[in-house]
Amino acid sequence: MKTILSIVLSLLITSSQAGFDEALDAFDKGDHKTAIFNFQEVLKDKEYENMKDLTYSMLGTVYLSAGDDIDGDYKLTFDAFSKAANTYDEFVYLMLGELYLFGKGVEQDYTKAKANFELAIKHKEYKYALWRLGKMHLHGVGVDQDYHKAKDLFLRADALDEGNSQFELAHIYEYGKGVKKDIDKALEYYKKAEKHGDADATYKINLLEGRIANNRRNIAFEKALDYTYGYTVKVNFDKAIEYYQIGAKNNHSASLYNIGFLIDQNSTTKKNTEATQYFLQSAELGNVYAQSIMATKYLFGTDVPVDKEKSAYWEEKAAKQGNIVSIKEVAKNYYGGGFGVDKNFKEAIKWYQKAVDAGDKESIYLLGKMHENGEGFDKDFDKALELYTKAAELGYDEAQNELADIYFKGERASIDYKKAFKWTKKAAEQGFADAQNKMGIFYSSGKNVVEIDMDKSFEWLKKAAEQGNTKSYNNLGGFYANGVGVKKDKKRSV
Numbered sequence: 001m002k003t004i005l006s007i008v009l010s011l012l013i014t015s016s017q018a019g020f021d022e023a024l025d026a027f028d029k030g031d032h033k034t035a036i037f038n039f040q041e042v043l044k045d046k047e048y049e050n051m052k053d054l055t056y057s058m059l060g061t062v063y064l065s066a067g068d069d070i071d072g073d074y075k076l077t078f079d080a081f082s083k084a085a086n087t088y089d090e091f092v093y094l095m096l097g098e099l100y101l102f103g104k105g106v107e108q109d110y111t112k113a114k115a116n117f118e119l120a121i122k123h124k125e126y127k128y129a130l131w132r133l134g135k136m137h138l139h140g141v142g143v144d145q146d147y148h149k150a151k152d153l154f155l156r157a158d159a160l161d162e163g164n165s166q167f168e169l170a171h172i173y174e175y176g177k178g179v180k181k182d183i184d185k186a187l188e189y190y191k192k193a194e195k196h197g198d199a200d201a202t203y204k205i206n207l208l209e210g211r212i213a214n215n216r217r218n219i220a221f222e223k224a225l226d227y228t229y230g231y232t233v234k235v236n237f238d239k240a241i242e243y244y245q246i247g248a249k250n251n252h253s254a255s256l257y258n259i260g261f262l263i264d265q266n267s268t269t270k271k272n273t274e275a276t277q278y279f280l281q282s283a284e285l286g287n288v289y290a291q292s293i294m295a296t297k298y299l300f301g302t303d304v305p306v307d308k309e310k311s312a313y314w315e316e317k318a319a320k321q322g323n324i325v326s327i328k329e330v331a332k333n334y335y336g337g338g339f340g341v342d343k344n345f346k347e348a349i350k351w352y353q354k355a356v357d358a359g360d361k362e363s364i365y366l367l368g369k370m371h372e373n374g375e376g377f378d379k380d381f382d383k384a385l386e387l388y389t390k391a392a393e394l395g396y397d398e399a400q401n402e403l404a405d406i407y408f409k410g411e412r413a414s415i416d417y418k419k420a421f422k423w424t425k426k427a428a429e430q431g432f433a434d435a436q437n438k439m440g441i442f443y444s445s446g447k448n449v450v451e452i453d454m455d456k457s458f459e460w461l462k463k464a465a466e467q468g469n470t471k472s473y474n475n476l477g478g479f480y481a482n483g484v485g486v487k488k489d490k491k492r493s494v
Contacts, residue, residue: 017042017045017048017051019038019039019041019042019045020038020039020042020048020051020055022034022038023035023036023037023038023039023042023058023062024058026038027058027061027062027300028306029301029306030300030301030305030306031301032062032063032065032066032067032070032301033070035062036059036062036063036066036070039055039058039059039062040059042055043055043056043059052083052086053083053084053085053086053087053089054084056080056081056083056084057080057081057084057089057091057092059080059084060077060078060080060081060084060092060095063076063077063080064077064095065300065301065302066302067270067272067273067302067303068270068271068272068273068303071105071270072269072270073105073268073269073270074099074104074105074106074268074269074270075105075106076105077095077099077104077105078096078099078104078105078106079105081095081096081099082096087468088119088122088123088466088467088468089468090120090121090123090124090126090129091120093116093117093119093120093129094116094117094120094126094128094129094132096112096116097112097113097114097115097116097117097120097129097132098113098132100112100113100116101113101132101136101141102265102266102268103268104268110136110141110142110143111142113132113136113142114133114136114142114143117129117132117133117136118133121133123431123433123463123466123467124397124430124431124432125156125157125159125160125430125431127157127160127161127162127165128157128162130153130154130156130157130160130162130165131153131154131157131162131164131165131168133153134149134150134151134153134154134157134165134168135150135168137149137150137153138150138168138172138177138230139230139235146178147172147177147178147179148178150168150172150178151169151172151178151179153165154166154168154169154172155169158189158192161192161324161359161360163192163193163195163196163197163198164193166189166190166192166193166196166201167189167190167193167198167200167201167229168229169185169189170185170186170187170188170189170190170192170193170201170204171186171229171231173185173186173189174186174204174208174231175231175232183208186204186208187205187208187209190204190205190208191205195322195324195358196288196289196323196324196325197287197288197289197292197318197321197322197323197326198288198289199253199254199257199287199288199289200225200254200258203218203221203225203254204225207222218247218252220243220244220246220247221243221244221246221247221252221254221255223243224240224241224242224243224244224247224255224258225240227239227240227243228240228258228262237262237265237266240258240262241259241262241263244256244258244259244262245259248278251281251285253282253285253286253287253290254282254287256278256279256281256282256285256287256290257278257279257282257287257289257290259278260275260276260277260278260279260282260290260293261275261289263275263278272302272303273303276297276302276303276304278290279293279294279297280294283314283317286321288318288321288322288323288326289318289323291314291315291317291318291321291323291326292314292315292318292323292325292326294310294311294314295311295312295313295314295315295318295326295329296311297311298310298311298314299311299339307340308338308339308340309340310340311339311340312330312333312339312340312341313340315329315330315333316330319351319354322358324355324358324360327351327354327355327358327360328351328352328355328360328362328363330351331348331351331352331354331355331363331366332348334347334348334351335348335352335366335370335375345370345375345376346376348370348375348376349367349370349376349377352366352367352370353367361391361394361395361396361399362391362396362398364387364390364391364394364396364399365387365388365391365396365398365399365402367387368383368384368385368386368387368388368391368399368402369384371383371384371387372384381412381413385403385406385412385413388402388403388406389403392423392426395426395430397426397427397430397431397432397435398427398432400423400424400426400427400430400432400435401423401424401427401432401434401435401438403419403420403423404420404421404423404424404427404435404438405420406420407419407420407423408420408424408438417442417447417448417449418449420438420447420449421442421447421449421450423435424438424439424442425439428460428463431467433463433464433467433468433469433472434464434469434471436460436461436463436464436467436469436472437460437461437464437469437471437472437475439456439457439460440457440458440460440461440464440472440475441457441475442457443456443457443460444457444475454479457479458476458479461475461476461479462476477493477494478493479493480492480493481493
């Protein structure tokens with residue numbers, strides 16, 4: 001849920017609706033009741049009808065992160081996210097999918113869960129939705145069990161460095177599910193998951209590499225993992241927790257974390273307070289995932305008081321153990337300041353470089369931005385362009401779109417429509433809405449790069465519009481007004 005933080009920050013800067021700003025400010029301070037009241041007031045104001053979907057999305061997020069005494073049965077959370085689903089929002093669809101999957105605030109419905117996860121990846125890859133869909137196919141939850149579909153979805157998430165999917169790929173190869181059993185491949189994926197701080201993966205690596213003698217094996221933990229992931233038995237979270245409790249009594253950090261995770265995920269009523277006790281104990285014992293969760297809890301005030309300093313403390317703890325998500329969070333905190341640390345470009349650069357060293361493409365792009373803006377470096381557009389190109393060549397869509405803008409507009413480098421089209425197409429094919437809009441422009445104008453094709457132009461603009469791209473709304477309005485690429489429709493144009 002940390003991804004919502006960037007949305008909150010941008011809204012605090014750009015929102016012009018007083019009640020909305022007050023709601024965001026209250027949420028930032030952990031005052032969920034005030035945030036809920038102000039979001040509800042915004043929804044009553046017809047003047048801000050265009051903010052309705054966004055407001056419902058934020059309202060759902062507040063209900064979700066609030067303590068056990070607020071929306072304890074998740075019904076208000078589900079209602080808010082349902083009303084936010086009128087425009088494309090991958091986060092909203094992911095949340096609805098999870099609520100249907102576990103029967104939180106709504107009757108459990110695997111078909112609707114699957115449909116919402118599929119909506120979340122309709123326009124671009126969304127690693128968490130890919131993982132959830134993969135799990136459904138792996139275990140035959142609401143669908144026919146299909147190891148090949150599961151593997152394909154996990155591989156797509158692995159391409160985005162999603163640790164849970166990497167663990168499941170290891171599981172598939174270790175037990176030969178739909179593939180030839182391959183311990184070397186299993187170890188390859190377990191080691192990928194371990195880089196995220198996955199203690200379950202570390203145990204499996206030690207076991208498969210023979211570093212745990214038979215008389216030293218943690219049999220209770222192994223049985224708990226089996227019931228959690230369904231290696232050789234049907235998934236049963238209650239049985240898993242029963243075995244994890246044996247380790248928890250002996251301060252086994254991974255068992256403590258897994259109990260908290262399963263309680264938090266599987267209960268149809270909020271048990272944040274109970275889960276937090278397990279997460280905190282696990283974090284204090286050094287579990288990376290638990291440390292990352294405690295950072296989020298202190299950031300949003302979920303069953304603990306909002307404490308930006310404690311949030312930063314736990315985030316840095318996880319980052320120092322190599323958790324890539326936490327490394328990037330620490331870098332962004334130092335870059336922007338205000339989240340328990342002071343703005344410090346030197347520290348931001350240090351942590352972004354750690355992320356780059358760990359293979360993160362976005363951080364290459366963000367270092368490029370710092371070079372271009374002269375933040376912690378002398379202003380150097382040539383160096384920025386080099387880093388944008390490196391990130392783009394590695395497949396990072398935002399860097400590809402940045403290069404498309406640079407070569408299309410000619411404000412920072414000479415106009416080069418061939419290069420602009422090349423990078424626009426790559427980003428557009430990954431579902432980047434702004435690039436899809438530019439593809440519409442290319443096919444409507446040609447730019448001596450492609451043949452003019454108004455049908456293709458319309459289709460690309462439509463794809464961008466389905467994701468809420470406002471530039472494409474304006475361009476499509478012209479198409480409908482003039483009957484270009486589509487039947488003339490002045491009402492639709494308006």
